[in-house]
Amino acid sequence: MEALPAGAARIADVATLAGVGEATVSRVLNGHANVRPATREKVLEAIRALNYRPSSVARNLSLRRTMVVAVVLPWFTNPSAVERVRGIVGAIASSPYDLMVFDVESEDRQRRAFELLDRGDRADGLLIVSMLPPDPELKRLRAANVPCVLVDAQHASLPSVVVDDVAGGEMATRHLIELGHTRIGFIGDTPPEFRFDWSRDRTRGYERALERGGIELRHEYVREGTRSLHVARSIASELLRLPDAPTAIFAASDTQALGVLEAARSLGIRVPEELSVVGFDDVEVAGYVGLTTVRQPLFESGRRGGELLLRALAGRPLDAHSELLPLELVVRGTTGRPVRQQSSVKASSSSPA
Amino acid sequence: MEALPAGAARIADVATLAGVGEATVSRVLNGHANVRPATREKVLEAIRALNYRPSSVARNLSLRRTMVVAVVLPWFTNPSAVERVRGIVGAIASSPYDLMVFDVESEDRQRRAFELLDRGDRADGLLIVSMLPPDPELKRLRAANVPCVLVDAQHASLPSVVVDDVAGGEMATRHLIELGHTRIGFIGDTPPEFRFDWSRDRTRGYERALERGGIELRHEYVREGTRSLHVARSIASELLRLPDAPTAIFAASDTQALGVLEAARSLGIRVPEELSVVGFDDVEVAGYVGLTTVRQPLFESGRRGGELLLRALAGRPLDAHSELLPLELVVRGTTGRPVRQQSSVKASSSSPA
DNA sequence: CACTTTGTTGGAACCGGTTTCAGTCCGGAT
DNA sequence: ATCCGGACTGAAACCGGTTCCAACAAAGTG
Numbered sequence: 001m002e003a004l005p006a007g008a009a010r011i012a013d014v015a016t017l018a019g020v021g022e023a024t025v026s027r028v029l030n031g032h033a034n035v036r037p038a039t040r041e042k043v044l045e046a047i048r049a050l051n052y053r054p055s056s057v058a059r060n061l062s063l064r065r066t067m068v069v070a071v072v073l074p075w076f077t078n079p080s081a082v083e084r085v086r087g088i089v090g091a092i093a094s095s096p097y098d099l100m101v102f103d104v105e106s107e108d109r110q111r112r113a114f115e116l117l118d119r120g121d122r123a124d125g126l127l128i129v130s131m132l133p134p135d136p137e138l139k140r141l142r143a144a145n146v147p148c149v150l151v152d153a154q155h156a157s158l159p160s161v162v163v164d165d166v167a168g169g170e171m172a173t174r175h176l177i178e179l180g181h182t183r184i185g186f187i188g189d190t191p192p193e194f195r196f197d198w199s200r201d202r203t204r205g206y207e208r209a210l211e212r213g214g215i216e217l218r219h220e221y222v223r224e225g226t227r228s229l230h231v232a233r234s235i236a237s238e239l240l241r242l243p244d245a246p247t248a249i250f251a252a253s254d255t256q257a258l259g260v261l262e263a264a265r266s267l268g269i270r271v272p273e274e275l276s277v278v279g280f281d282d283v284e285v286a287g288y289v290g291l292t293t294v295r296q297p298l299f300e301s302g303r304r305g306g307e308l309l310l311r312a313l314a315g316r317p318l319d320a321h322s323e324l325l326p327l328e329l330v331v332r333g334t335t336g337r338p339v340r341q342q343s344s345v346k347a348s349s350s351s352p353a
Numbered sequence: 354m355e356a357l358p359a360g361a362a363r364i365a366d367v368a369t370l371a372g373v374g375e376a377t378v379s380r381v382l383n384g385h386a387n388v389r390p391a392t393r394e395k396v397l398e399a400i401r402a403l404n405y406r407p408s409s410v411a412r413n414l415s416l417r418r419t420m421v422v423a424v425v426l427p428w429f430t431n432p433s434a435v436e437r438v439r440g441i442v443g444a445i446a447s448s449p450y451d452l453m454v455f456d457v458e459s460e461d462r463q464r465r466a467f468e469l470l471d472r473g474d475r476a477d478g479l480l481i482v483s484m485l486p487p488d489p490e491l492k493r494l495r496a497a498n499v500p501c502v503l504v505d506a507q508h509a510s511l512p513s514v515v516v517d518d519v520a521g522g523e524m525a526t527r528h529l530i531e532l533g534h535t536r537i538g539f540i541g542d543t544p545p546e547f548r549f550d551w552s553r554d555r556t557r558g559y560e561r562a563l564e565r566g567g568i569e570l571r572h573e574y575v576r577e578g579t580r581s582l583h584v585a586r587s588i589a590s591e592l593l594r595l596p597d598a599p600t601a602i603f604a605a606s607d608t609q610a611l612g613v614l615e616a617a618r619s620l621g622i623r624v625p626e627e628l629s630v631v632g633f634d635d636v637e638v639a640g641y642v643g644l645t646t647v648r649q650p651l652f653e654s655g656r657r658g659g660e661l662l663l664r665a666l667a668g669r670p671l672d673a674h675s676e677l678l679p680l681e682l683v684v685r686g687t688t689g690r691p692v693r694q695q696s697s698v699k700a701s702s703s704s705p706a
Numbered sequence: 707c708a709c710t711t712t713g714t715t716g717g718a719a720c721c722g723g724t725t726t727c728a729g730t731c732c733g734g735a736t
Numbered sequence: 737a738t739c740c741g742g743a744c745t746g747a748a749a750c751c752g753g754t755t756c757c758a759a760c761a762a763a764g765t766g
Contacts, residue, residue, distance in 0.1 A: 008472055008497065010722055021746035026724055034744060057419070057474045058722035060410045061751050068453070076442045079637070082435050089429050089456050098469070100421070100453045103442050116451070119361055121410045121752095144361065284432070288641045363752055374716035379754055387713060411752035414721050474722095711764070719756080730745075736738085 009050035018046035029054060060121075069097045069309060070123035072113055074131050076103040078227065079255065080281045080298050084129055084151060087302025095310050097124070104131070120144035125309045127151060129302075130198075147312035151305040152198065159312075160322045161305045163296045165198045168327045169205020169250070170212075172278040172294050175329055176248040177213040180337050181276060184210070185221040185239045185246035187232055187256050199224075202252045202280065221246055225256075232259030240267055240275070247338040248276035254283045254293055261289065261334065272336035282330055290333035297325045362403040371399035382407060413474070422450045422662060423476035425466055427484050429456040431580065432608065433634045433651050437482055437504060440655025448663050450477070457484070473497035478662045480504060482655075483551075500665035504658035505551065512665075513675045514658045516649045518551045521680045522558020522603070523565075525631040525647050528682055529601040530566040533690050534629060537563070538574040538592045538599035540585055540609050552577070555605045555633065574599055578609075585612030593620055593628070600628060600691040607632035607639045607646055614642065614687065625689035635683055643686035650678045 011029075015022045020043060027035050028043040035043075046052070060066045069092055073081050085101070092099050100123055104110035114133055116122045118140040126141065126148040132155060133141070133148075141148055142157075150160035176184050186206045189199035203222070210217050223239065225231040232251060236259060239246060251257035257279030261271060269275050279286060282295035304323060312318035364382075368375045373392060380388050381396040388396075399405070413419045422445055426434050438454070445452050453476055457463035467486055469475045471493040479494065479501040485508060486494070486501075494501055495510075503513035529537050539559045542552035556575070563570050576592065578584040585604060589612060592599060604610035610632030614624060622628050632639060635648035657676060665671035 011724095012722080015746090022723080023725075023746055023748095024744085027745090030724085034742095036744065039744080053468060053472060055414075055472060055474045055722055056469060057410060057414045058751090059724080061408075061414050061753085062722080062724045064751070066410065076439060082439070086429060086435070089454065093456055093458065093462070098453060098455065098475075100451060101442065102451065103446055105446065109446070115406060116409060119406060119408060121408045122451075285638050285641050288638050364754095365752080368716090375753080376716055376718095376755070377714085380715095383754085387715090389714065392714080408752055411721090412754080414723085415752080415754045417721070707766100709765080711762100713760105713762080715758105715760080717756105717758090720754080721752105724750080726747105726749080728745105728747090730743105732743080733741100735740080 008055070009052040011052075011054065013050055014043065014046045014052050017050060018042045064121075066122060066124050067097055068100050068123045069125050069127065069306075069313075070100040070102060070117055071127045071129060072102045072104060072110075072117070072131070072133075073129035074104050074110075075227075076101070076105075079283045079285075080253070081130060083283065083298035084302035084305075087299040087304070088127055088129075088151075088306045089302075090299070091303045091306025091310065097310070097313070114140075117141075118144060118146065120146040125149075125313050127302075127305050127309055128153065129305075147309060147318060149305045149309045149312070149318075151301050154322055155320075157320050159308055159318050159320055161301050161308065161325060162322055163301075163325050163327050165201030166205040166208065168280060168294045168296065169202035169252075170209040171205070171327060171329050172202075172250045172280065173206045173209035174213065175292070175331070175335065176250065176276055176278060177209060177215065179248075179276065179335060181246075181248040182215050182338075183218075183221070183244065183246040183248070184215070185236075185249040186223070187235055187239075187249060187251045187260065188222070188224045189227045189252050189256075190224045199252050206250060227253055227255060229255050229259040229262070232256035233263045236260040236263035237267065240264065240269060247274070248278070248335070250278045250280075252280055254279035254281040254286045254291060257291055257293065257334075258285065258289070261291070271334050273339060276335040276338070278335060286330075286332075292332045292335040293330050295328045295330045301325055361408070362405040364405075364407065366403055367396065367399045367405050370403065371395045417474070419475060419477050420450055421453050421476045422478050422480065422659075422666075423453040423455060423470055424480045424482060425455045425457060425463075425470070425484070425486075426482035427457050427463075428580075429454070429458075432636045432638075433606070434483060436636065436651035437655035437658075440652040440657070441480055441482075441504075441659045442655075443652075444656045444659025444663065450663070450666070467493075470494075471497060471499065473499040478502075478666050480655075480658050480662055481506065482658075500662060500671060502658045502662045502665070502671075504654050507675055508673075510673050512661055512671050512673055514654050514661065514678060515675055516654075516678050516680050518554030519558040519561065521633060521647045521649065522555035522605075523562040524558070524680060524682050525555075525603045525633065526559045526562035527566065528645070528684070528688065529603065529629055529631060530562060530568065532601075532629065532688060534599075534601040535568050535691075536571075536574070536597065536599040536601070537568070538589075538602040539576070540588055540592075540602060540604045540613065541575070541577045542580045542605050542609075543577045552605050559603060580606055580608060582608050582612040582615070585609035586616045589613040589616035590620065593617065593622060601630070601688070602628065603631045603633075605633055607634040607636045607644060610644055610646065610687075611638065611642070614644070624687050626692060629688040629691070631688060639683075639685075645685045645688040646683055648681045648683045654678055 014025045102113040104113050114137045128150050130152040150158050154160050191197045223235045225235045249260050260277050264275050279291050279293035282293045286293050367378045455466040457466050467490045481503050483505040507513050541556050544550045576588045578588045602613050613630050617628050632644050632646035635646045639646050
């Protein structure tokens with residue numbers, strides 16, 4: 001008579017069929033002790049018969065726990081962000097937690113995301129990537145006792161996984177200086193309000209390297225634009241058309257460095273003979289195009305962040321310690337010694353292939 | 354005296370403070386009609402005063418709706434899968450739904466994911482990428498009335514977004530044949546049980562192209578391996594060391610094609626002079642290394658799948674129609690005419706090693 | 707003025723679990 | 737035989753919303 005189940009079985013159905021109380025079914029489900037083996041068997045039998053599975057929503061409500069970890073990040077379109085997410089996925093995969101992704105491309109969406117999250121009823125923990133939540137949100141998160149870990153961002157009151165962007169910027173720039181460059185351009189990132197300002201730190205590293213190298217900072221060499229390939233390309237074009245154009249450019253991200261390479265190509269400027277280019281990140285393509293860059297462990301940053309969060313969720317206390325991941329200069333084919341040029345006399349025909 | 358809230362405000366608190374019933378608060382929250390303006394204002398005032406925000410879990414339980422869309426996919430590590438996810442994120446971002454990601458690298462995790470999902474209490478809809486859920490799960494999903502859309506997979510009872518893999522395989526192979534190649538190798542994918550078997554279709558396309566081109570199929574040219582760069586590389590090495598080695602290789606994915614390129618490089622075989630290579634997908638790196646490949650709209654497939662699912666969630670019926678996305682051969686630098694080699698004199702008539 | 711309507715409202719019953727708490731049943735000790 | 741503690745068990749009170757339904761007031765109708 002009841003061909004179609006008309007909805008999944010509830011715990012009450014199991015209890016009825018097994019001839020026990022709901023509490024007992026719950027105890028069996030959660031492996032609590034003190035259930036007589038015979039009773040347990042009856043319950044399991046009923047569960048099997050009804051193909052019963054508890055509703056996780058109801059469970060969440062009752063336990064005040066969701067078994068979900070949320071990742072909040074701006075620009076999921078960014079390849080380096082994706083790499084971090086992959087690390088996070090890797091870390092979370094072997095845990096009982098599931099993953100929710102919030103791509104907050106605008107401040108509006110950011111607010112919405114945190115409104116959902118800061119009560120702690122949508123996710124048990126947060127991984128915040130490459131951005132900083134506004135302070136009121138942080139307060140609420142703390143009040144709701146939702147552990148957070150920052151990845152590629154830093155805050156006095158939160159644990160984080162970062163790299164030393166100042167050192168990285170300096171590393172890249174020093175490499176160019178050591179090769180003999182003195183006219184070194186920089187293409188940075190204009191951070192939206194809500195994003196973490198790592199670009200600024202790389203700029204500082206750039207400035208510091210120049211200073212230590214005894215090279216005067218030229219403001220017309222320092223430009224900012226959104227972190228996109230084609231914006232970087234047009235900025236690079238301007239830079240390269242300067243009367244006294246730089247012989248090297250340090251771009252604050254690989255994506256932007258690729259834009260610089262395109263600009264050079266379309267202007268007929270040869271790399272690295274006439275222009276050296278350094279990027280930052282070491283995304284996959286960097287290896288394929290032979291881009292010299294500062295490698296930061298993107299995947300690892302996500303994995304590590306995930307681990308820290310899991311640890312916090314497991315109840316182990318988590319201090320606001322900031323974990324520093326190593327940077328490494330990867331020298332490939334886009335950097336070389338500058339040619340002595342006044343009016344681009346002769347391109348050295350005996351350049352290293 | 355109550356400095357710390359000791360937990361977020363509940364609807365009851367709002368009701369009390371506003372001096373109305375809970376039902377009325379709920380009406381105000383959900384914009385129901387028939388609430389006197391004065392009452393509404395009192396409630397809003399109380400909400401503001403308490404900084405109240407409804408618990409989404411409680412809401413979910415009551416409404417039997419989660420406002421979550423889940424993406425289930427094997428191998429989040431795969432760049433083409435990531436590209437699809439980005440398309441999905443793009444489509445979902447502009448909707449009221451949030452996104453959950455289930456990376457099911459093993460059958461075990463797959464089962465777990467569907468156990469969570471098939472009751473429909475964790476997500477309102479599913480996007481299943483590059484895999485096929487087992488039939489019992491599909492039944493449960495249908496019973497629970499959870500709409501599903503397949504991306505890069507096909508099933509008689511479900512709507513899907515796909516490409517014509519047979520045509521794609523044929524397209525790639527025909528390109529090689531038209532260039533004059535007759536000894537064409539194929540490196541395919543060994544699909545785990547639970548994954549959708551597109552590799553098989555590409556193999557069929559390969560076979561069909563050979564047939565139509567009047568070229569005899571040589572089984573020693575057809576190999577399978579997991580979809581990874583280094584496995585493909587070692588397979589390619591074997592292929593290239595064959596006494597009568599192929600002059601061209603069609604790899605069922607760009608990742609594998611990159612492995613082939615590496616194998617060629619380490620064997621000192623020049624591409625495309627001595628070996629032509631065609632991939633499949635057109636991931637970002639393909640453009641940078643100049644790989645000839647069959648482009649499939651990865652991002653678009655995710656976006657389109659997301660759209661279809663949103664439509665279904667909006668109540669519009671959704672038939673099991675399969676949406677076909679276009680393929681396009683992108684000729685770059687890894688394919689060319691074969692050179693006449695002397696060591697092998699008319700291969701097909703003599704004995705195959 | 708009595709008698710529907712119609713517009714607002716709050717009590718209470720859900721949604722489907724977990725957990726407290728009080729009770730039952732039992733063997734062992736006095 | 738009586739008492740006591742511990743092992744099991746189920747009714748009921750949560751978790752925090754939504755919504756049915758009955759109640760009641762104000763307004764419209766005869």
